[in-house]
Amino acid sequence: MEQLKGRIIYKGKAEGEALVTSMPISFYGGVDPNTGVVLEKGHELQGQSIKGKILVFPQGKGSTVGSYTLYRMKKNQTAPAAMINKETETIVAVGAIISEIPFVDKIDITKIKTGDKVKVEDDTISLL
Numbered sequence: 231m232e233q234l235k236g237r238i239i240y241k242g243k244a245e246g247e248a249l250v251t252s253m254p255i256s257f258y259g260g261v262d263p264n265t266g267v268v269l270e271k272g273h274e275l276q277g278q279s280i281k282g283k284i285l286v287f288p289q290g291k292g293s294t295v296g297s298y299t300l301y302r303m304k305k306n307q308t309a310p311a312a313m314i315n316k317e318t319e320t321i322v323a324v325g326a327i328i329s330e331i332p333f334v335d336k337i338d339i340t341k342i343k344t345g346d347k348v349k350v351e352d353d354t355i356s357l358l
Contacts, residue, residue: 234337234355236314239323241352242332244312248346249283250339251275256292257299257325266308284348285310286339290322300325312350314339 251274255261260270266281290296300322303309313326315335326333332350342348347358 232341232357234341234357236334236337236353236355238353239315239318239333239335240326240331242312242330243349243351244284244332245347245349245358246282246284246311248286248342248344248348249275249278249280249310250286250342250344250346252288252339254289254291255285255287255322257290257296257303257322258293260292260296261299261303263299263302263306263308266303266306266310279308280310281308283310284312284314284350286314286337286342286348288316288339289319290315290325291319292321294321296321297325297328300331301329304329304331312348314342314348314350314355
């Protein structure tokens with residue numbers, strides 16, 4: 231079992247299947263808050279649901295409304311179980327904090343592949 235240590239953005243525990251992209255994600259306009267499906271045209275994850283997944287992506291992008299989109303997804307039960315970034319930025323960090331989604335950054339995301347079983351526990355990512 232490989233373990234990766236990162237920086238806690240929002241403390242918590244989650245376990246599930248990784249959904250990985252090398253592309254930044256815009257939650258506002260890029261993800262449907264009612265279904266959790268990625269809508270952004272040309273995105274690697276277009277048409278896939280992030281609901282209940284351990285979402286692994288380099289960083290967020292786009293409007294500050296993305297923070298509230300994550301919050302809306304949490305209320306709609308369409309949010310990811312946890313998120314892992316290479317380097318987060320304010321929009322996604324605020325979204326995770328107000329939505330209470332476990333979130334870690336400063337992780338070498340190339341070590342995680344879609345379909346991997348992943349456990350997030352505070353600052354530690356375990357590949358199961």
